Each structure stands twice: as C-alpha cells, then as structure tokens.
Amino acid sequence: MAIVLGENRYGKAEVRLVRVSRDGETHTLADLNVSVALSGDLAATHLTGDNAGVLPTDTMKNTVYAFAKEPGVGEPEEFALLLARHFVETHTQIRAARVGIESFGWERLGPHSFRRQGDHTRTAEVTVTVEQTQVVSGVSGLTLLNATDSEFHGYAQDRYTTLPETTDRILATAVDARWRHLRDDTDWAKSFPAAVEALTGAFVDTYSYSLQQTLYAMGSRVLTELPEVAEIRLALPNKHHYLVDLSPFELSNHNEVFIAGDRPYGLIEGTVTRDDVPPAITEWYP
Incomplete structure (x- = not known):
C-alpha cells in the first residue's frame, strides 16, 4: 500500500486590519479580519522539508497591510480579489489562492466618529486559480x-x-x-x-x-x-x-x-x- 500526500494548503489566518481613509474632514473606516490560504506545487516542503516554494505566512500578513495602504481596501470582495490575484500571479508555484474576509460594520456618528454595528457581520471569500475566479459573499x-x-x-x-x-x-x-x-x-x-x-x-x-x-x-x-x-x-x-x-x-x-x-x-x-x-x-x- 502506497502512502501519498493528499490535498493541502497553508496560509495566514485572521489578520486584523483597521484602515482609516482620511479624505478631508470626513473619514471612512474599514474593519476587517483577513485570512489567506495558498495551494499548489508544495509537495517538497511536506515530503523533504524543502521550503524553496514556500512563501512565508508572515509575508502574507505583510501583503495584507501593504495592500490596505495602496491601492486601499474598498469593498471586501474587491480587496479579496486583489490579494488572491496577487499571490497567484506573482508566485508560479501557487496554483490557487483563497482569501476570506469578515467585515465589521461601523455606523457614522460624525465626520470622524463611529459606533460599532453589532447585528451582523459581512463576509467575502474569493478563490483565484490560474484558470478561474470564484467570489462568494455572505452574512x-x-x-x-x-x-x-x-x-x-x-x-x-x-x-x-x-x-x-x-x-x-x-x-x-x-x-x-x-x-x-x-x-x-x-x-x-x-x-x-x-x-x-x-x-x-x-x-x-x-x-x-x-x-x-x-x-x-x-x-x-x-x-x-x-x-x-x-x-x-x-x-x-x-x-x-x-x-x-x-x-x-x-x-x-x-x-x-x-x-x-x-x-x-x-x-x-x-x-x-x-x-x-x-x-x-x-x-x-x-
């Protein structure tokens, strides 16, 4: 009986991000929980410990924060698409990227004041492969x-x-x-x-x-x-x-x-x- 490596993925879970957009006197707020998972040609790290194809999960975290600054967050689905496409397009060993986002709402009280909305959480999950893209929204x-x-x-x-x-x-x-x-x-x-x-x-x-x-x-x-x-x-x-x-x-x-x-x-x-x-x-x- 042969033993083989099955489906696998790895990533950075629950990257907490708050982005304040300071456009003049009126600010906007994005409050997200971002998780990234990558899969592809990663057998070597499991079988021999060869990490040549492994993008560190700390790099994934840093990418989330860098993208939050530029080009910015926007809608959760839009931000997830930007991140997922980046990982697939810039790392040839990655065949698929899944980005999941929880978006926590805030009610505006003034130009720069907010109150947390607690009745529901918005979600988005984007999967990008080298061939296709899938977007799932949710609540x-x-x-x-x-x-x-x-x-x-x-x-x-x-x-x-x-x-x-x-x-x-x-x-x-x-x-x-x-x-x-x-x-x-x-x-x-x-x-x-x-x-x-x-x-x-x-x-x-x-x-x-x-x-x-x-x-x-x-x-x-x-x-x-x-x-x-x-x-x-x-x-x-x-x-x-x-x-x-x-x-x-x-x-x-x-x-x-x-x-x-x-x-x-x-x-x-x-x-x-x-x-x-x-x-x-x-x-x-x-």
Missing part, C-alpha cells in the same frame, strides 16, 4: 424574529416524541448565508445590501409552517432579485422560545412570556440554486 449573525405567523405541526412522531404541535409560535434565527456570484465584476457595494434586504424581506413576508419553508423562501427571494447570484447556501439555527408555565402564580400565559433557549437548537441547512449555473470551481461552504 453571519443576522438575527431575525417573527413573534407570530409561524406554525409547526403534522410532523413525524415516534415513541420519543414529546414536542407538542403548535399553530402559533415565535420563529427566530441567526442567519448564516453564503451566495456565489456568476461574475467577478459585480457592483459589490450595491449587491450586498440588496441581498440582505431580500433575505430579511422574505423572512418577514413568509407565513411559516416550518423553518425549512422559510429558508427556501429566503433563498428564492435572493435569486429572484439578484440575477448576478448563481446559488445561495443558508444555515438557520432555530432559536427556540419556550412558553413559561405561570399557573403556579395563578396567571395565564397566552403566548406572551417565554424562555429564550440557548442550546440544544435545531439547525436547518439548505442550498437554493438556479438549474443552469456553471459548477463551483472549489468547495465554498463554510
């Missing part, structure tokens, strides 16, 4: 709640089922969504907020009989409203809310007082896609 931690218009009943049951059926419940989730683009020249500044608006609007507008149904409605809304998106993958944790028994205090509870559950929680995952899109060039699920 994590987008917490949504419908206080009604959600039911759950008619499900399969066995001897271990204790969950009561309901025709009126709280439906809450923290959306983790990733969507793959058909092109790498999208208007990123417009596309991301449009996708978040589509996800949120579908959640609000859907009378839900299951979180799976809501997931499909959210994914379908994004594909309908954003023709530049090939497919979207969603992971929706079901943030359970349990009705509190107030009968010991001789009080009624008509879906008014709940315990917000932490764990365990249901996790609903699914992909909504067009039936005629080209395949992904590399795995892009988180």
Whole structure:
C-alpha cells in the first residue's frame, strides 16, 4: 500500500486590519479580519522539508497591510480579489489562492466618529486559480424574529416524541448565508445590501409552517432579485422560545412570556440554486 500526500494548503489566518481613509474632514473606516490560504506545487516542503516554494505566512500578513495602504481596501470582495490575484500571479508555484474576509460594520456618528454595528457581520471569500475566479459573499449573525405567523405541526412522531404541535409560535434565527456570484465584476457595494434586504424581506413576508419553508423562501427571494447570484447556501439555527408555565402564580400565559433557549437548537441547512449555473470551481461552504 502506497502512502501519498493528499490535498493541502497553508496560509495566514485572521489578520486584523483597521484602515482609516482620511479624505478631508470626513473619514471612512474599514474593519476587517483577513485570512489567506495558498495551494499548489508544495509537495517538497511536506515530503523533504524543502521550503524553496514556500512563501512565508508572515509575508502574507505583510501583503495584507501593504495592500490596505495602496491601492486601499474598498469593498471586501474587491480587496479579496486583489490579494488572491496577487499571490497567484506573482508566485508560479501557487496554483490557487483563497482569501476570506469578515467585515465589521461601523455606523457614522460624525465626520470622524463611529459606533460599532453589532447585528451582523459581512463576509467575502474569493478563490483565484490560474484558470478561474470564484467570489462568494455572505452574512453571519443576522438575527431575525417573527413573534407570530409561524406554525409547526403534522410532523413525524415516534415513541420519543414529546414536542407538542403548535399553530402559533415565535420563529427566530441567526442567519448564516453564503451566495456565489456568476461574475467577478459585480457592483459589490450595491449587491450586498440588496441581498440582505431580500433575505430579511422574505423572512418577514413568509407565513411559516416550518423553518425549512422559510429558508427556501429566503433563498428564492435572493435569486429572484439578484440575477448576478448563481446559488445561495443558508444555515438557520432555530432559536427556540419556550412558553413559561405561570399557573403556579395563578396567571395565564397566552403566548406572551417565554424562555429564550440557548442550546440544544435545531439547525436547518439548505442550498437554493438556479438549474443552469456553471459548477463551483472549489468547495465554498463554510
């Protein structure tokens, strides 16, 4: 039996970067967490310790900071594309570069004052090979709640089922969504907020009989409203809310007082896609 080296990559993870653009009296702020991973002709370093083809991960970190100065950060997808293309184009032993970015939002309070936005995190992941480019945008931690218009009943049951059926419940989730683009020249500044608006609007507008149904409605809304998106993958944790028994205090509870559950929680995952899109060039699920 032969032993061989399988797929491999290496890189610098979670390079924290804050870029202040001082254009006159009004400043802009970019707050990023950047991760870089490279793959290619790197067998020698694994098999013999020959590092001739290994670009140090410290160099990757320095490149992130240098690019932040010039040409600058811009939109997360744009910055990731610049970095990934640089590594593939300047190092012949590198066949593919993957750059992942978390972008933390700040709300402007004045010309140079900001307040951190905490409701969600914008993400971008770019993969550049010598032949192709793939851009995946995303959002994590987008917490949504419908206080009604959600039911759950008619499900399969066995001897271990204790969950009561309901025709009126709280439906809450923290959306983790990733969507793959058909092109790498999208208007990123417009596309991301449009996708978040589509996800949120579908959640609000859907009378839900299951979180799976809501997931499909959210994914379908994004594909309908954003023709530049090939497919979207969603992971929706079901943030359970349990009705509190107030009968010991001789009080009624008509879906008014709940315990917000932490764990365990249901996790609903699914992909909504067009039936005629080209395949992904590399795995892009988180």
